[in-house]
Amino acid sequence: MVNHIPALLGETLRGLNFKKNSLVIDATADGGGHARAILDNLGPAGRLIGTDWDLGMIERLQEELKGEKRLKLFHLNFSEIEKVAGSRRPDAILFDLGLSSLQLSASGRGFSFRASEPLEMTFNAETHPNVRELLRKISERELEEIIRTYGEEPFAKRISRAIVAARRQKEIGTAKELAEIIAKVRPRLGRIHPATKTFQALRIYVNQELENLKRGLEGAWKIIKPGGRIAVISYHSLEDRIVKNFSREKGQVAKPIRPSRTEILKNPRARSAKLRIIEKK
């Protein structure tokens, strides 16, 4: 199993700017990379609420941190983040978006194009349609639109045609099969796998990631204390645009914070990360 290295860790902790006795929400707790560091910086009266849409990740973290009395974990889509707020309002909220290295290597749900795993790609195992179900029925035109919009993939037409032709022969059941179909028609440009953008597009679509992000940010804004900070780490331009627009709507210019060269060398997954901090005035 590949360990997940938290992106922009120092920058995120500084940006969240919480105190020893603060209440912090980590809306994307996952393997607990950021969560552990937040706990290390909270005192005995501090509290951390962690949520994740992937039940497997919540159960794993619960087990690993079971003696930790300051932590409460919930299996939740952060689009409903208001549900975890009790009478005490949070001082800081973190969203570290997308997929983790743990999910990529060990979820068994087909996030990696190298894996002969069922082609699901949903964070929550109960979400339907998953990618396999979607690809069974969707029209070529709609598929092309999804791949172009959410993958920003210039070869969307070719790829959707190849997928529809392949499914006439046999259902596309695994991530590896899908990646091979794409690799036959999409040139490899640079070091990035030809299926990268299509996988991103399908994952965003089945998980409704952009809608969840918009709702999650609005929910966080409602519950956070005045003076509290929301930190968002995004990994592609569609997400980042939503965060940037949200900060503008709130009258702020949240400048993007990028990882250093040293961090990218240690953790190549962080290369596309952008952190923005939004403060509730």
Ligand SMILES: C[S@@+](CC[C@H](N)C(=O)[O-])C[C@H]1O[C@@H](n2cnc3c(N)ncnc32)[C@H](O)[C@@H]1O
């Ligand atoms: C990049 S990982 C977070 C890694 C974590 N910060 C760490 O350092 O270990 C993103 C996590 O967000 C979760 N996630 C994605 N969409 C979500 C949503 N709508 N609600 C809650 N969690 C979500 C994923 O399941 C995944 O575990």
